[in-house]
Amino acid sequence: MNWIRQKIDQIKEPFEPGNKLEKYRPAINALDTFLFVPDHTTKKGSHIRDAVDLKRTMITVVLALVPALLFGMWNTGYQHYTQLGENPAILDAFLHGAYKIVPMIVVSYAVGLGLEFAFAIMRGHEVNEGYLVTGLLIPMIMPVDIPLWMVALSVIFAVLIGKEAFGGTGMNILNPALTARAFAYFAYPTYMSGNKVWVSEASNIDTISGETILGSVAANKEVTYTAAEMFTGVIPGSIAETSVICIIAGALLLVLTKVADWRIILSGVLGAAAMGLLLNALPSFGIEGNGMTNFAWYNHLIVGGFAFGIVFMATDPVSAAQTMKGKWIYGALIGLIAILIRTLNPAYPEGIMLAILLLNVFAPTIDHYVIQGNIKRRQKRLSAKTVKTA
Amino acid sequence: MPIDVKIKKGLKLNLKGEPENSIEQAQKSKTVALRPSNFHSLVPKMVIKEGAKIKAGEEVFFSKYSDKTRVVSPVSGTLKEIKRGAKRKILEVVIEADTEIEYKDFGTMDPLKSDSSEVKHRIFSTGLGVFLNQRPYSIPANAEDTPKAIYISAYNTAPLTASFEVVLKDKIEFFQNGINALTKLTGGKVYLGVDKQAASFLKDIDNVEVLNISGPHPAGNVGTLIHETEPLNRGEKVWTINPEDVAIIGEQFKTGKYNAERTVAITGTAAKHKKYFKTIIGSEVSSILKDYEDNSRIISGDVLTGEKVEGDGYLNFFSNTLTVIPEGDKHRMFGWLPFKDNDIHSASKTSLAWLFPNKKYEVNTNLNGEERALVVTGEMEEVMPLDILPMQLIKACMAGDIEKMENLGIYEVAPEDFALVDYTNTSKIEAQEIIRNGLDIMITEVG
Numbered sequence: 001m002n003w004i005r006q007k008i009d010q011i012k013e014p015f016e017p018g019n020k021l022e023k024y025r026p027a028i029n030a031l032d033t034f035l036f037v038p039d040h041t042t043k044k045g046s047h048i049r050d051a052v053d054l055k056r057t058m059i060t061v062v063l064a065l066v067p068a069l070l071f072g073m074w075n076t077g078y079q080h081y082t083q084l085g086e087n088p089a090i091l092d093a094f095l096h097g098a099y100k101i102v103p104m105i106v107v108s109y110a111v112g113l114g115l116e117f118a119f120a121i122m123r124g125h126e127v128n129e130g131y132l133v134t135g136l137l138i139p140m141i142m143p144v145d146i147p148l149w150m151v152a153l154s155v156i157f158a159v160l161i162g163k164e165a166f167g168g169t170g171m172n173i174l175n176p177a178l179t180a181r182a183f184a185y186f187a188y189p190t191y192m193s194g195n196k197v198w199v200s201e202a203s204n205i206d207t208i209s210g211e212t213i214l215g216s217v218a219a220n221k222e223v224t225y226t227a228a229e230m231f232t233g234v235i236p237g238s239i240a241e242t243s244v245i246c247i248i249a250g251a252l253l254l255v256l257t258k259v260a261d262w263r264i265i266l267s268g269v270l271g272a273a274a275m276g277l278l279l280n281a282l283p284s285f286g287i288e289g290n291g292m293t294n295f296a297w298y299n300h301l302i303v304g305g306f307a308f309g310i311v312f313m314a315t316d317p318v319s320a321a322q323t324m325k326g327k328w329i330y331g332a333l334i335g336l337i338a339i340l341i342r343t344l345n346p347a348y349p350e351g352i353m354l355a356i357l358l359l360n361v362f363a364p365t366i367d368h369y370v371i372q373g374n375i376k377r378r379q380k381r382l383s384a385k386t387v388k389t390a
Numbered sequence: 391m392p393i394d395v396k397i398k399k400g401l402k403l404n405l406k407g408e409p410e411n412s413i414e415q416a417q418k419s420k421t422v423a424l425r426p427s428n429f430h431s432l433v434p435k436m437v438i439k440e441g442a443k444i445k446a447g448e449e450v451f452f453s454k455y456s457d458k459t460r461v462v463s464p465v466s467g468t469l470k471e472i473k474r475g476a477k478r479k480i481l482e483v484v485i486e487a488d489t490e491i492e493y494k495d496f497g498t499m500d501p502l503k504s505d506s507s508e509v510k511h512r513i514f515s516t517g518l519g520v521f522l523n524q525r526p527y528s529i530p531a532n533a534e535d536t537p538k539a540i541y542i543s544a545y546n547t548a549p550l551t552a553s554f555e556v557v558l559k560d561k562i563e564f565f566q567n568g569i570n571a572l573t574k575l576t577g578g579k580v581y582l583g584v585d586k587q588a589a590s591f592l593k594d595i596d597n598v599e600v601l602n603i604s605g606p607h608p609a610g611n612v613g614t615l616i617h618e619t620e621p622l623n624r625g626e627k628v629w630t631i632n633p634e635d636v637a638i639i640g641e642q643f644k645t646g647k648y649n650a651e652r653t654v655a656i657t658g659t660a661a662k663h664k665k666y667f668k669t670i671i672g673s674e675v676s677s678i679l680k681d682y683e684d685n686s687r688i689i690s691g692d693v694l695t696g697e698k699v700e701g702d703g704y705l706n707f708f709s710n711t712l713t714v715i716p717e718g719d720k721h722r723m724f725g726w727l728p729f730k731d732n733d734i735h736s737a738s739k740t741s742l743a744w745l746f747p748n749k750k751y752e753v754n755t756n757l758n759g760e761e762r763a764l765v766v767t768g769e770m771e772e773v774m775p776l777d778i779l780p781m782q783l784i785k786a787c788m789a790g791d792i793e794k795m796e797n798l799g800i801y802e803v804a805p806e807d808f809a810l811v812d813y814t815n816t817s818k819i820e821a822q823e824i825i826r827n828g829l830d831i832m833i834t835e836v837g
Binding site for chain 2: 004005029033034035036037038039040041042044045046047048049050051052053054055056057059060063126128129130168169170171256257258259261317318320322323324327371374375377378379381382385
């Protein structure tokens with residue numbers, strides 16, 4: 001190990017303070033800290049520190065995403081070949097998906113991290129690790145056939161307008177990954193919606209009908225997939241959002257390590273279930289409803305990226321509510337509104353993306369009222385005191 | 391009837407390097423030093439000049455803005471040096487000690503039989519007042535105030551600290567006398583926090599409201615005790631004092647002598663002889679700490695709130711612990727991987743440390759990462775037993791937003807209440823420093 005360390009110290013020499021490449025220090029530091037936890041010691045405050053750091057936290061999220069990502073690669077190939085009437089081997093399906101998806105991940109990381117490095121150098125702070133997660137999330141929630149330059153453009157929009165314009169990591173209002181998706185969704189709708197984008201090569205090969213489940217439901221067509229297929233994820237959709245099993249595996253890791261707040265996930269699921277149940281009950285009130293309102297409430301939870309969104313996007317600590325009570329309200333509203341958007345506006349059959357972005361905007365307001373509760377308790381105590389002594 | 395103070399939130403840190411429960415008389419320190427910076431916000435005005443002779447208990451300097459806040463000499467001897475820094479700021483006053491301490495005689499006084507104004511005058515005029523710390527702001531108490539209560543915590547829940555059961559064992563009479571004096575300073579109660587589990591002689595002290603403390607650190611912090619009994623409102627003041635200093639006050643009332651004895655625990659894995667030493671306030675570190683490992687950090691105080699001192703430096707005025715831990719200036723390969731390096735303690739579940747709640751950890755001073763933007767939420771609340779929103783208060787302090795700080799309860803906190811936030815937070819934010827700066831803004835703007 002020692003010679004690696006010495007070699008790195010040698011490479012870092014020109015970047016040290018006072019030397020000519022000093023300005024680019026954050027960039028070289030970012031690379032170095034990926035090999036070694038630095039030898040920095042505490043200068044003030046507590047003399048000892050916890051082993052946790054932001055890198056560890058973010059890598060935990062990346063690990064949690066891996067099952068869904070690998071499944072997504074396989075499912076991409078599987079959907080493609082089965083729609084062509086073939087029965088692919090697992091490896092063939094996986095390779096087909098990887099061939100499509102790996103370049104997207106590379107583009108997302110290259111463009112996004114490039115920007116992050118540039119901003120770190122410009123602003124003179126260290127590179128924050130948040131983009132490791134964002135950069136992986138963005139390809140995972142895109143349709144598989146989206147051109148790479150659109151991925152790049154979405155990333156640029158998300159990082160520049162979604163994050164850095166607000167002051168960088170920790171300051172952004174909106175979840176950057178969803179900002180990227182929303183950008184692509186509204187800028188290039190033909191690549192992001194409809195029934196020809198969800199299966200690899202669907203737009204080139206006529207025999208492939210790549211409609212998603214919610215797409216069919218919204219169009220009042222019959223759904224040919226079983227609930228078990230929806231749950232395992234062998235259905236068309238955005239790249240890695242389909243498998244609820246893999247998402248639950250990731251969710252378990254996030255909740256057990258406390259990286260994601262279980263309150264948001266639980267209240268989100270409860271909120272969505274409540275709205276689903278309410279809509280399912282419409283016929284008993286004499287309202288006929290449509291295909292979407294009559295879609296079983298439990299199916300709402302396992303299709304259309306709901307599970308992926310509530311586990312990996314809604315729990316982003318920066319854009320979510322930050323107070324304990326606020327998290328409950330925030331999660332529940334995401335669940336309610338996601339299903340509401342789905343059913344009431346068939347143009348947005350997935351719903352969860354807009355629901356999370358909407359609540360991202362309202363999260364500070366929710367927090368504001370929770371904080372007011374704390375402040376009021378304090379003021380009440382003071383006024384009780386003044387009355388008593390007066 | 392004792393009151394139970396039970397908290398759930400917090401963190402019990404099990405660290406290696408606890409001292410054994412034996413007290414030894416330390417070798418006499420050749421010099422002692424008084425540092426104005428130990429009394430936050432105090433601007434010193436010297437009373438004596440370099441070369442002057444002084445007795446133990448005679449005034450060395452006082453606060454420029456409150457002449458009743460006086461710091462007196464813990465030993466008799468000659469004022470050797472006034473060390474100054476930038477703009478002639480006084481950093482350290484060094485006194486060369488006589489071999490035999492000569493005490494100034496203040497005469498005896500029975501606090502219970504005396505008038506409260508006499509007791510107060512005696513405490514502040516003879517330099518005992520600086521032992522009292524005022525909340526809010528955590529600054530020396532002002533002689534003009536009458537606090538609504540006085541708090542003493544004799545249960546230190548921070549890791550690697552001196553046990554007051556050991557420190558006060560043979561001073562219990564003086565301690566009781568000191569308590570008697572303190573009761574005259576306040577219209578309210580004098581609270582004494584003790585370990586609920588321990589069958590302590592401290593529970594039999596009279597004239598106090600005993601608080602039976604249980605729970606993880608910071609259960610024993612005075613800030614927690616105040617919050618759980620009579621939380622501070624705007625405009626109110628309470629005083630806090632360390633138990634051994636109560637005994638010093640008690641002894642001075644009983645014998646007329648200012649005996650500035652300090653029982654210091656040597657702790658930490660890098661120290662060789664970990665036990666208690668009886669010495670004098672402001673003594674040379676080298677007089678009690680001789681054997682310790684190279685490349686280690688000496689902390690006057692505990693690992694969470696103490697101040698770094700050099701091997702040839704001096705003990706802080708209030709510290710009764712000298713902690714020595716290894717410096718952590720080493721790189722750690724791939725140390726950021728989750729579930730790796732589980733021998734380093736972590737309150738986060740991204741390490742497997744939580745599987746071994748009773749394991750004792752060896753700690754060093756490595757930051758275990760680098761400072762980052764505030765991203766993770768909810769972790770500060772886990773170690774904050776007070777009804778305070780830690781992250782929101784920290785942000786208000788960073789922004790210097792006075793109204794928000796006040797609304798969010800800045801008066802109820804001191805930096806030490808945020809020590810665990812320092813320790814656990816993922817972004818390596820210096821919470822104690824931020825809170826201190828916030829308090830300083832309040833001192834200048836609100837007063």
